[in-house]
Amino acid sequence: MTKRTAPFSPEVRERAVRMVRDLKGEHGSQWSAIQSIAAKIGCSGETLRNRVRKFERDQGVRPG
Secondary structure, eight states, X not given: OOOOOOSSOXXXXXXXXXXXXXXXXXXXXXXXXXXXXHHHHTSOHHHHHHHHHHHHHHHTXXXX
16 A cells, blocks of 8 residues: 655645635635635645635634
């Protein structure tokens, strides 16, 4: 069995989540901000949404 390496470094992931949080006001919704940033960094919107949700849970903003 081979190990799979993550396509994005932790720094890129953290930056993408910060960008979503910073640019949410410039977009009509959080989802539109996620889609815009995901297209720029080359990942799917759903992947970035999951990262944002995890960040929000870890920070205590979202229950879970």
